[in-house]
Amino acid sequence: MTFADQRPRTVLLAGGAGFLGSHFCETLLAQGDRIICVDSFLTGSRNNIISFANHPRFRLIRHDICNELEVDEPLDEVVNLACAASPPRYQADPVHTLMTSVVGTHNLLKLAEKHRARFLQASTSEIYGDPAVHPQTEDYLGNVNCTGPRACYDEGKRAAEALCFDFLRLRRADVRVVRIFNTYGPRMQPDDGRIVSNLVNQALNGEPLTIYGDGEQTRSFCFVSDLIDGMIRLLRVEPNPRAPVNLGNPGEFTINQLAELVTQLTGRSVPVLHKPLPQDDPRMRRPDISQARTLLGWKPRVPLEEGLPQTIEWFRQASKVA
Numbered sequence: 432m433t434f435a436d437q438r439p440r441t442v443l444l445a446g447g448a449g450f451l452g453s454h455f456c457e458t459l460l461a462q463g464d465r466i467i468c469v470d471s472f473l474t475g476s477r478n479n480i481i482s483f484a485n486h487p488r489f490r491l492i493r494h495d496i497c498n499e500l501e502v503d504e505p506l507d508e509v510v511n512l513a514c515a516a517s518p519p520r521y522q523a524d525p526v527h528t529l530m531t532s533v534v535g536t537h538n539l540l541k542l543a544e545k546h547r548a549r550f551l552q553a554s555t556s557e558i559y560g561d562p563a564v565h566p567q568t569e570d571y572l573g574n575v576n577c578t579g580p581r582a583c584y585d586e587g588k589r590a591a592e593a594l595c596f597d598f599l600r601l602r603r604a605d606v607r608v609v610r611i612f613n614t615y616g617p618r619m620q621p622d623d624g625r626i627v628s629n630l631v632n633q634a635l636n637g638e639p640l641t642i643y644g645d646g647e648q649t650r651s652f653c654f655v656s657d658l659i660d661g662m663i664r665l666l667r668v669e670p671n672p673r674a675p676v677n678l679g680n681p682g683e684f685t686i687n688q689l690a691e692l693v694t695q696l697t698g699r700s701v702p703v704l705h706k707p708l709p710q711d712d713p714r715m716r717r718p719d720i721s722q723a724r725t726l727l728g729w730k731p732r733v734p735l736e737e738g739l740p741q742t743i744e745w746f747r748q749a750s751k752v753a
């Protein structure tokens with residue numbers, strides 16, 4: 432594999448004020464690129480981009496990608512990270528979530544085509560649904576309930592992948608697709624309802640840890656810096672893999688194990704409060720990352736035992752500022 436040269440690029444990042452988007456912006460700014468951050472601020476936050484909002488190579492456009500977008504300067508790359516991503520957030524307005532993935536991705540693909548820009552789509556391990564294959568390889572077609580409460584996200588992202596590969600086959604854009612597994616780190620929203628943010632904030636506030644179901648379901652947690660490194664590799668690798676690539680940390684934990692680790696690392700001993708398991712909640716999830724290793728020379732470097740303390744410290748500081 433080779434990687435495109437290091438010349439500075441103009442990169443449009445949709446969802447650039449979100450958790451992942453803001454780290455992506457920051458990393459590319461540090462590498463010398465120019466960033467056009469597009470965000471509706473539905474789930475993104477101004478706080479996430481505050482440390483580089485005045486950077487001379489950073490431009491912010493407030494815009495919902497469900498509406499067509501024109502940009503008055505040349506673009507080299509378009510990255511689509513725009514979509515609510517935690518179950519409570521994406522279920523709050525399910526129709527808008529689905530439209531963001533379908534209509535929004537279509538709008539951004541057309542923008543990339545017009546500018547002859549390379550395109551990176553943030554897809555998700557959710558396209559595997561409640562998987563019958565473990566760990567999940569990219570060729571597994573998934574097990575998604577298309578009428579359930581997660582469908583707005585899962586089916587939206589599946590349709591977005593279909594659009595991406597049609598644009599690629601039709602030679603309308605140089606498209607790459609990453610399937611992102613659970614990612615955590617600084618700048619997660621404390622109230623996004625995800626497991627890491629919930630458990631850490633509950634422990635720090637001395638509240639009971641909410642565990643849905645028996646807590647024996649598993650997830651694999653990737654630290655945000657590892658994920659961004661893999662995504663930039665996929666965006667810039669030659670040749671185009673022309674197939675989706677999983678990115679995630681294969682270290683697999685039950686929710687009970689995660690709760691124990693949070694208790695240890697925060698030094699707070701709080702009771703557990705069991706709540707019903709949400710409908711269609713995947714029972715297990717772990718990425719097979721052989722493709723990322725081979726095609727991108729990538730592997731995660733930060734184990735949960737290292738990334739979680741950094742995340743806890745960030746939440747601790749953020750709660751002082753709030």
Ligand code: UDP
Nearest residue numbers: 518624625626627629641642643648686712
């Ligand atoms: N979960 C939990 N307690 C919480 C939040 C989530 O037990 O307070 C469980 C949830 O049911 C799922 C797992 O933790 O099995 C991961 O949930 P999350 O919302 O972080 O992401 P998902 O991978 O389901 O999209």
